[in-house]
Amino acid sequence: MKTRNLLYILPLAALTACEPDIDEVEVSRGSADFSKMVAVGNSLTAGYQSGALDANGQINSLPAMIAGQMTQVGGGSFNQPILEGELGSKGAGFSVLLAGRGEVETRLALKGTVDCLGNRSVGPVRKGDNYAGLAALAADVSGQEYNNQGVPGAKLIDLDDPFYPNPYFTRMRTQGQSMLSLATASNATFFSLWIGNNDVLGYAAAGGDDAITIPGLLPKPELTDAGMFKTEYDAAVAALTANGAKGVVANIPDVTTIPYFTTVKWNALVLTQAQADFFNSNPLVQGYNAALDNPAIYGQFPDSTEEAASRKLIFKAGSNGFLMLDQDLTTAFTDMSGTQLPKYRLLKSGELITLTVPGDSIRCFGYGSADISDPANPVINPMRGNHVLDLDEIAKINAATEAYNNTIRTAASANGLAFVDANARLEELSTRGITVDGISFSSDFVTGGAFSLDGVHLSTRGYAFIANDFISAINATYGSSIPKVSVGSYPTIEVEQ
Amino acid sequence: MKKLLLPLLGIIPLLSFAGGFQVNLQGTKQTGMGHLGTSFHLGASSTYFNPAMMGLDENKFSVEAGVNLISSSVQFRNGNTGISEMTDNPIGTPFYLYATYKINDKLSAGLGVYTPFGSTVVWGDDWSGKYLIQDISLSAIFIQPTLSYNISDKLRVGAGFAIVQGQVEINRALPVPIGNDATANLQGSTTAFGFNAGIHYDVSEKLSVGLTHRSKVDVELEEGDVDFTVDAALATAFPDGKFSATLPLPGTTTLGLAYKVSDKLLVSAEGSLVQWSEYKSLDFDFETNTSSLDDSENPRNYEDAYIFRVGAQYSYSEMFDFRAGFYYDQSPIQDEYFNPETPNSDNIGITAGFSGHFGERFGVDASILYIIGTERDSEYQPAGFGGTYASRSVITGIGLNYSF
Numbered sequence: 041m042k043t044r045n046l047l048y049i050l051p052l053a054a055l056t057a058c059e060p061d062i063d064e065v066e067v068s069r070g071s072a073d074f075s076k077m078v079a080v081g082n083s084l085t086a087g088y089q090s091g092a093l094d095a096n097g098q099i100n101s102l103p104a105m106i107a108g109q110m111t112q113v114g115g116g117s118f119n120q121p122i123l124e125g126e127l128g129s130k131g132a133g134f135s136v137l138l139a140g141r142g143e144v145e146t147r148l149a150l151k152g153t154v155d156c157l158g159n160r161s162v163g164p165v166r167k168g169d170n171y172a173g174l175a176a177l178a179a180d181v182s183g184q185e186y187n188n189q190g191v192p193g194a195k196l197i198d199l200d201d202p203f204y205p206n207p208y209f210t211r212m213r214t215q216g217q218s219m220l221s222l223a224t225a226s227n228a229t230f231f232s233l234w235i236g237n238n239d240v241l242g243y244a245a246a247g248g249d250d251a252i253t254i255p256g257l258l259p260k261p262e263l264t265d266a267g268m269f270k271t272e273y274d275a276a277v278a279a280l281t282a283n284g285a286k287g288v289v290a291n292i293p294d295v296t297t298i299p300y301f302t303t304v305k306w307n308a309l310v311l312t313q314a315q316a317d318f319f320n321s322n323p324l325v326q327g328y329n330a331a332l333d334n335p336a337i338y339g340q341f342p343d344s345t346e347e348a349a350s351r352k353l354i355f356k357a358g359s360n361g362f363l364m365l366d367q368d369l370t371t372a373f374t375d376m377s378g379t380q381l382p383k384y385r386l387l388k389s390g391e392l393i394t395l396t397v398p399g400d401s402i403r404c405f406g407y408g409s410a411d412i413s414d415p416a417n418p419v420i421n422p423m424r425g426n427h428v429l430d431l432d433e434i435a436k437i438n439a440a441t442e443a444y445n446n447t448i449r450t451a452a453s454a455n456g457l458a459f460v461d462a463n464a465r466l467e468e469l470s471t472r473g474i475t476v477d478g479i480s481f482s483s484d485f486v487t488g489g490a491f492s493l494d495g496v497h498l499s500t501r502g503y504a505f506i507a508n509d510f511i512s513a514i515n516a517t518y519g520s521s522i523p524k525v526s527v528g529s530y531p532t533i534e535v536e537q
Numbered sequence: 538m539k540k541l542l543l544p545l546l547g548i549i550p551l552l553s554f555a556g557g558f559q560v561n562l563q564g565t566k567q568t569g570m571g572h573l574g575t576s577f578h579l580g581a582s583s584t585y586f587n588p589a590m591m592g593l594d595e596n597k598f599s600v601e602a603g604v605n606l607i608s609s610s611v612q613f614r615n616g617n618t619g620i621s622e623m624t625d626n627p628i629g630t631p632f633y634l635y636a637t638y639k640i641n642d643k644l645s646a647g648l649g650v651y652t653p654f655g656s657t658v659v660w661g662d663d664w665s666g667k668y669l670i671q672d673i674s675l676s677a678i679f680i681q682p683t684l685s686y687n688i689s690d691k692l693r694v695g696a697g698f699a700i701v702q703g704q705v706e707i708n709r710a711l712p713v714p715i716g717n718d719a720t721a722n723l724q725g726s727t728t729a730f731g732f733n734a735g736i737h738y739d740v741s742e743k744l745s746v747g748l749t750h751r752s753k754v755d756v757e758l759e760e761g762d763v764d765f766t767v768d769a770a771l772a773t774a775f776p777d778g779k780f781s782a783t784l785p786l787p788g789t790t791t792l793g794l795a796y797k798v799s800d801k802l803l804v805s806a807e808g809s810l811v812q813w814s815e816y817k818s819l820d821f822d823f824e825t826n827t828s829s830l831d832d833s834e835n836p837r838n839y840e841d842a843y844i845f846r847v848g849a850q851y852s853y854s855e856m857f858d859f860r861a862g863f864y865y866d867q868s869p870i871q872d873e874y875f876n877p878e879t880p881n882s883d884n885i886g887i888t889a890g891f892s893g894h895f896g897e898r899f900g901v902d903a904s905i906l907y908i909i910g911t912e913r914d915s916e917y918q919p920a921g922f923g924g925t926y927a928s929r930s931v932i933t934g935i936g937l938n939y940s941f
Contacts, residue, residue, distance in 0.1 A: 058907075060610065062614045062621065486714060486715070524617040526620065528665060532714055532717055533714065
């Protein structure tokens with residue numbers, strides 16, 4: 041009898057196994073007070089991605105992720121000026137050119153596309169047509185207090201501008217408030233400040249010194265002067281810490297490692313031997329090279345033989361630098377009749393092409409080489425300077441970034457603030473890559489997973505792993521133990537139909 | 538007898554864990570006393586525990602069969618987020634079946650069917666480690682024809698040839714940058730071979746010693762099936778097709794001592810060296826590679842591990858035996874390669890069991906085993922995923938034996 045009972049009891053015992061019980065991780069706010077956080081910054085703070093700000097991006101914004109984790113250590117609510125209706129779902133991308141018509145751009149989406157050669161692929165295209173959303177974007181919703189005060193497009197030097205003409209900022213300010221006075225009016229106990237990116241990116245993204253300008257509408261983009269940057273940054277930190285608030289600041293990533301500049305390679309002009317021969321034997325190319333070679337006729341500036349050599353257009357089978365029109369070249373190569381030689385050269389290793397370069401023009405109309413759609417009459421079609429960062433421009437960008445970052449690091453340590461080395465982190469991303477929760481991120485466009493479809497702003501998962509860097513920095517500085525976010529729990533980019 | 542055996546064989550072996558994915562539940566009697574059995578004979582299950590001892594059976598013909606019910610759960614507390622997650626493992630049911638036949642005084646033959654390796658770990662489709670593993674089910678059924686030979690009254694040897702039927706199924710989420718809920722399903726089965734050899738010596742009336750070696754078995758999946766679920770835009774980048782992979786089942790060398798304290802009390806101790814260092818990497822070689830789909834190399838870098846066991850059997854009466862045991866089963870996994878696919882920390886096993894004998898021929902065995910998977914803070918560094926792991930298992934076993 042006993043045995044028979046056991047036959048029933050033993051299996052039942054197995055079904056009710058005791059479970060392990062690992063202690064909860066202790067959390068603490070350390071020496072900081074997270075009860076009221078205000079986030080000051082630009083598009084990276086606002087939640088901008090894929091060329092627009094939309095409601096999803098705002099909900100998954102970097103400071104919203106951080107604030108969400110802070111609630112476990114006494115953090116308060118985190119209010120954001122969420123875009124509603126059409127703006128929230130389609131996205132609102134601001135462009136000076138569209139603003140005159142009262143319109144905004146929709147965000148980029150991944151969709152099936154067909155290029156001029158008939159190749160089908162999936163790539164970023166605008167989700168829909170531009171639409172009249174500017175008025176709604178600028179609508180005054182300043183009745184509430186907002187914790188996320190990030191303003192897409194803001195430069196450091198915009199922070200103290202009481203008349204900063206940014207439609208998104210217009211939403212949350214009251215008349216005459218600057219971004220900084222709006223922030224200090226919150227009397228926050230904790231702040232995040234990630235600013236200065238646009239002080240270099242504005243210049244870089246437009247193609248540096250060769251940016252297209254429209255008088256009165258599109259001014260020539262400038263790198264913010266390093267001395268002015270230091271003055272303004274120190275003033276901003278002083279204002280934000282005046283009430284004793286603690287905070288976290290981040291430095292500026294090297295923009296030349298982001299997909300916006302690394303996707304189209306300087307030497308992506310791939311030719312067969314026959315194509316290279318065709319270009320090399322073209323009378324226009326031969327005439328140009330011959331002119332550079334002929335100091336007897338063109339040699340008014342004999343000390344420029346080095347430049348002459350660097351301008352030679354010599355094509356080979358395989359990868360070639362694109363042919364560009366470089367306004368920095370000497371105009372003095374003039375023949376006896378006074379005709380100027382065009383300022384052509386091939387791109388050099390290390391030079392960068394912007395993601396805005398028109399792909400179909402390269403594929404089908406010889407942009408960056410020659411248009412041979414009429415083989416009997418080829419036309420040289422050089423890449424313009426607004427699509428290229430040359431080595432000089434890159435050097436200026438690097439020098440500015442380094443100076444800004446020295447300022448930021450110095451200000452952080454002088455004020456005892458948590459410091460995020462976003463520059464080092466994105467460099468790691470672009471070299472070794474970053475693996476977290478079994479997901480491997482790189483700086484590759486779309487496939488790398490870390491950047492959104494505009495190639496400049498992070499993707500939601502990219503923001504998530506940077507959010508963890510912010511949390512690490514805060515924990516290290518203030519002895520807190522804010523838990524990190526689960527990077528893999530955030531969505532990737534969906535392909536839209 | 539036939540009626541009992543058939544349902545047992547019909548149970549699909551979904552198993553749980555010991556060190557690595559070894560499953561030490563090859564006899565209910567032995568499990569009840571710490572899974573000891575290398576140095577003393579407890580019936581037809583010697584076919585597995587030490588084939589040399591088959592000839593020690595008093596009967597011409599002996600048969601043993603049994604099944605275990607494994608209820609296990611593993612907890613993970615994410616080192617980054619602090620969030621706790623728990624496996625939802627199904628009940629595992631490994632089984633065994635042994636038969637021995639005494640051909641003459643010197644020579645015996647036996648056959649064993651048992652499942653010494655296996656693992657079923659179900660973390661769920663959407664847990665924080667989904668890109669490492671969602672669920673895994675692997676099992677290996679060994680079929681082992683065996684011979685033993687009594688060299689003298691004191692010394693005996695035995696060996697068996699093992700035909701191994703291995704199967705594995707793995708589901709993991711794919712960390713593609715486009716589209717959500719992408720997964721890879723990998724499954725395959727194959728046949729492999731190994732051996733199990735032992736030697737047994739009676740040092741005195743009271744003391745005996747046994748030594749066994751169960752060989753390494755390389756389970757080589759040549760024609761596994763991989764099935765990707767991805768967004769249509771990635772379908773050509775992740776083509777369904779075949780893969781090959783090799784999963785080494787490590788060799789185990791065991792030395793045991795048994796001492797008869799009295800006619801009623803037997804005590805025993807054993808040490809095993811499990812040669813896990815064979816398990817360097819779990820690599821999936823996809824038949825069709827694309828720019829997005831490289832072969833998948835997953836370092837494991839296991840280290841050899843020891844198991845120490847002690848146990849005792851008390852013969853209460855002609856009818857009842859009681860047993861108890863304890864073991865310490867070292868994890869073969871290094872701290873930087875601890876993957877939730879095989880979440881095994883050092884295990885402590887506490888066991889109890891008893892047997893009931895009904896007449897000369899028929900007996901029933903029962904065992905219970907409680908395993909504490911000690912808490913450990915580890916990471917799988919190649920994936921940047923770690924935290925604290927701990928596990929608990931309760932395993933109940935029922936066995937039947939019959940001899941004449």
